[in-house]
Amino acid sequence: DAKTTQPTSMDCAEGRAANLPCNHSTISGNEYVYWYRQIHSQGPQYIIHGLKNNETNEMASLIITEDRKSSTLILPHATLRDTAVYYCIVRVNYGGSQGNLIFGKGTKLSVKP
Amino acid sequence: DGGITQSPKYLFRKEGQNVTLSCEQNLNHDAMYWYRQDPGQGLRLIYYSQIVNDFQKGDIAEGYSVSREKKESFPLTVTSAQKNPTAFYLCASALGSYRSLDEKLFFGSGTQLSVL
Numbered sequence: 001d002a003k004t005t006q007p008t009s010m011d012c013a014e015g016r017a018a019n020l021p022c023n024h025s026t027i028s029g030n031e032y033v034y035w036y037r038q039i040h041s042q043g044p045q046y047i048i049h050g051l052k053n054n055e056t057n058e059m060a061s062l063i064i065t066e067d068r069k070s071s072t073l074i075l076p077h078a079t080l081r082d083t084a085v086y087y088c089i090v091r092v093n094y095g096g097s098q099g100n101l102i103f104g105k106g107t108k109l110s111v112k113p
Numbered sequence: 114d115g116g117i118t119q120s121p122k123y124l125f126r127k128e129g130q131n132v133t134l135s136c137e138q139n140l141n142h143d144a145m146y147w148y149r150q151d152p153g154q155g156l157r158l159i160y161y162s163q164i165v166n167d168f169q170k171g172d173i174a175e176g177y178s179v180s181r182e183k184k185e186s187f188p189l190t191v192t193s194a195q196k197n198p199t200a201f202y203l204c205a206s207a208l209g210s211y212r213s214l215d216e217k218l219f220f221g222s223g224t225q226l227s228v229l
Contacts, residue, residue, distance in 0.1 A: 046218065
């Protein structure tokens with residue numbers, strides 16, 4: 001199973017870009033990289049996902065390296081409401097049918113005024 | 114509004130008691146999941162269901178049971194065999210099992226289960 005490695009915690013100043021790294025060196029060719037975040041005592045919220053190309057949506061940008069062994073989630077203008085635990089996840093396949101997302105401990109991002 | 118609803122928000126279990134956590138979705142999703150989260154930890158998969166009347170064990174299924182009689186509903190029972198049930202339980206759903214790898218999970222707001 002492809003695993004991910006993330007820093008335990010990070011700080012970011014309000015209004016600045018938050019760059020959250022993730023290593024997934026054992027990722028397979030058809031596995032997607034997903035990012036979710038979880039605000040305390042709530043369910044995780046989907047942010048973005050990608051396969052090879054960089055992706056952008058209204059919440060964030062996802063930069064995937066050419067060898068796909070690492071990626072970076074970018075929150076362009078962090079606000080206090082972005083304080084949360086961010087999970088980087090690689091999709092795992094079981095027998096070719098739907099894979100299940102394996103959540104590690106994530107990165108606790110603290111946005112400070 | 115479409116979404117996934119978990120109830121109750123807080124639940125207390127007495128010693129030797131079975132309790133059932135509710136999860137309902139109106140997103141017309143085929144797949145549903147139950148995760149357990151302990152303080153400061155990530156999510157661990159308990160059970161998942163890819164289609165009605167079928168479900169599979171996840172990584173920590175012992176002491177839990179589920180049913181999937183309706184597409185919209187995936188209740189989780191925490192049995193007396195689960196000796197350490199205190200945790201935050203999250204239900205999730207996804208569009209479908211067999212179409213592609215490109216799917217995202219939608220989560221409920223969770224149930225906090227505590228032992229009296």
